[in-house]
Amino acid sequence: MGDMKPTTPPSCPFHAGAASAPLASHPPGTWPPGPPSGLTGWQFLPRMKQDLFGTLDGWRRAYGDLVHVRIWPEHEVIVTDPQLVRELLVDQHDALVRWERAIDVFSQVHGHSTLTSEGAAWRTKRQALQPPFAPRPVQAFVPAIAQAADAAFAQWPTAADAWPIESAFTSLGMDVILRMMFSSGITADARDAELAVHAASVAGNAEMYWPASWPDWMPWKRTKRRAIATLDRLIGGHVRARMRVPQAEWPQDLLTRLLALHVADPATWPLKAVRDECMTAFLAGHETTAATLTWWSWCMAANPDAQALAHAEVDAVLQGRVPTAADLPSLAYLGRTLQETLRLYPAAPVLISRRAVRPVTLGGWELPARTIFAVPLQLMHHDARWFPEPHAFRPERFAADAPAIPRGAFMPFGTGPRVCLGQHLALAEMTVLAAQFLQRYTVAVPAGMAPPQPVFNITLRPRTPLTLRLAARPR
Numbered sequence: 334m335g336d337m338k339p340t341t342p343p344s345c346p347f348h349a350g351a352a353s354a355p356l357a358s359h360p361p362g363t364w365p366p367g368p369p370s371g372l373t374g375w376q377f378l379p380r381m382k383q384d385l386f387g388t389l390d391g392w393r394r395a396y397g398d399l400v401h402v403r404i405w406p407e408h409e410v411i412v413t414d415p416q417l418v419r420e421l422l423v424d425q426h427d428a429l430v431r432w433e434r435a436i437d438v439f440s441q442v443h444g445h446s447t448l449t450s451e452g453a454a455w456r457t458k459r460q461a462l463q464p465p466f467a468p469r470p471v472q473a474f475v476p477a478i479a480q481a482a483d484a485a486f487a488q489w490p491t492a493a494d495a496w497p498i499e500s501a502f503t504s505l506g507m508d509v510i511l512r513m514m515f516s517s518g519i520t521a522d523a524r525d526a527e528l529a530v531h532a533a534s535v536a537g538n539a540e541m542y543w544p545a546s547w548p549d550w551m552p553w554k555r556t557k558r559r560a561i562a563t564l565d566r567l568i569g570g571h572v573r574a575r576m577r578v579p580q581a582e583w584p585q586d587l588l589t590r591l592l593a594l595h596v597a598d599p600a601t602w603p604l605k606a607v608r609d610e611c612m613t614a615f616l617a618g619h620e621t622t623a624a625t626l627t628w629w630s631w632c633m634a635a636n637p638d639a640q641a642l643a644h645a646e647v648d649a650v651l652q653g654r655v656p657t658a659a660d661l662p663s664l665a666y667l668g669r670t671l672q673e674t675l676r677l678y679p680a681a682p683v684l685i686s687r688r689a690v691r692p693v694t695l696g697g698w699e700l701p702a703r704t705i706f707a708v709p710l711q712l713m714h715h716d717a718r719w720f721p722e723p724h725a726f727r728p729e730r731f732a733a734d735a736p737a738i739p740r741g742a743f744m745p746f747g748t749g750p751r752v753c754l755g756q757h758l759a760l761a762e763m764t765v766l767a768a769q770f771l772q773r774y775t776v777a778v779p780a781g782m783a784p785p786q787p788v789f790n791i792t793l794r795p796r797t798p799l800t801l802r803l804a805a806r807p808r
């Protein structure tokens with residue numbers, strides 16, 4: 334096959350000035366460089382399972398920012414160049430759907446929600462849900478978030494050498510999302526729900542890399558079956574309880590907004606669709622924020638100077654008050670500590686893989702329909718080209734006067750039309766919780782403790798549950 338020169342498209346009077354389609358500069362039918370796959374490429378799977386990011390990083394160093402990996406019967410392209418990631422997820426998003434295997438696995442718990450749907454169904458759901466998640470409306474949740482934090486911190490000890498902070502932040506994250514969704518805080522069955530979320534997550538992650546799932550009635554899937562039943566009871570119970578209350582008495586929360594859609598248009602929004610959105614908001618809405626606050630508390634403990642600056646800012650801005658939505662813009666340094674945490678430990682360290690439904694031209698390569706694209710945010714966030722000394726915790730990278738970070742190099746919430754629905758809520762929530770935490774506590778690394786190792790189980794979590802030294806601050 335001869336070299337195909339890029340050709341200039343004929344100019345069109347109707348589309349003058351519009352972004353032109355990317356051009357292929359490599360011969361059609363060829364792939365970007367990548368590791369030799371042998372007959373099947375299946376030998377890559379155990380390596381990827383054992384150390385996904387180490388394996389991908391090795392390939393990026395050897396082959397560049399577009400790596401082709403052949404794992405029969407699939408062709409996968411790993412994209413780590415910020416500009417190409419944006420070209421893919423923003424400019425060419427309509428050429429992609431989410432990898433069907435991941436969606437199969439997620440659907441077993443989430444049903445058919447914004448997270449798991451495609452095409453017109455996804456658009457309808459996303460448009461209906463967008464308004465309460467926009468930057469301004471999420472401010473209405475700040476008092477509920479602050480109340481949840483007050484209630485939780487009242488139960489935390491004033492001093493502890495090894496406080497199970499990960500579990501404590503997970504319960505708090507769950508309480509917050511339950512208050513926002515159902516106007517009802519965490520109940521005694523929260524520990525069951527926490528265990529169920531973990532079990533469903535571990536089972537989901539394990540199944541993702543098999544071409545199909547065994548039916549859930551198989552005897553060895555009992556733990557997963559029970560986990561899903563526990564979550565169904567929790568979410569379904571709230572929906573049913575609300576339906577027993579006269580509509581005029583429904584509180585202003587996310588469930589009421591979803592049920593209003595059901596009341597107005599039960600064909601598009603049957604109760605099952607309401608349940609599915611609640612499940613997604615519950616799972617996506619607390620797992621990720623709890624994981625981020627866990628890593629943030631580690632970053633604070635391991636970087637006492639940054640913690641002291643954050644303490645000083647919180648004290649100066651809040652003067653001991655409970656934070657309100659109006660305070661959030663003034664907590665700028667605290668916000669940067671959260672951004673730096675999301676850079677080092679993105680809660681969703683790799684986006685859900687995408688499947689091309691038509692040919693995609695990217696970086697000069699014409700990649701055929703059915704190509705799978707993977708976007709490992711973790712690698713991009715740790716790339717020394719955009720983040721010097723990438724493993725150091727440096728909140729000042731995000732200061733207004735710091736050197737600009739290339740667009741697309743930092744995207745903990747993804748990008749394009751399928752960017753995280755809850756990003757503004759998550760940032761407001763984490764800032765309020767972190768501020769209230771710092772008003773009360775100093776956190777430190779227990780003597781002799783090694784840095785926690787991140788493991789990827791749908792979200793990025795420490796390999797063993799994180800515990801830290803906690804001491805109440807004089808008030």
Ligand code: HEM
Nearest residue numbers: 448617618621622680681684685746747751753754755759
């Ligand atoms: C630190 C907190 C969070 C992080 C890091 C995070 C990250 C992400 C990322 C990276 C995606 C895109 C996945 C992809 O493109 O494959 C996503 C999607 C999504 N997130 Fe979040 N998320 C967070 C919090 C939340 C919260 C609080 C909610 C809701 C209450 C939420 C709801 C969703 C939903 C519904 C989607 C799917 C959107 C769609 O497909 O249209 N997330 N999230």
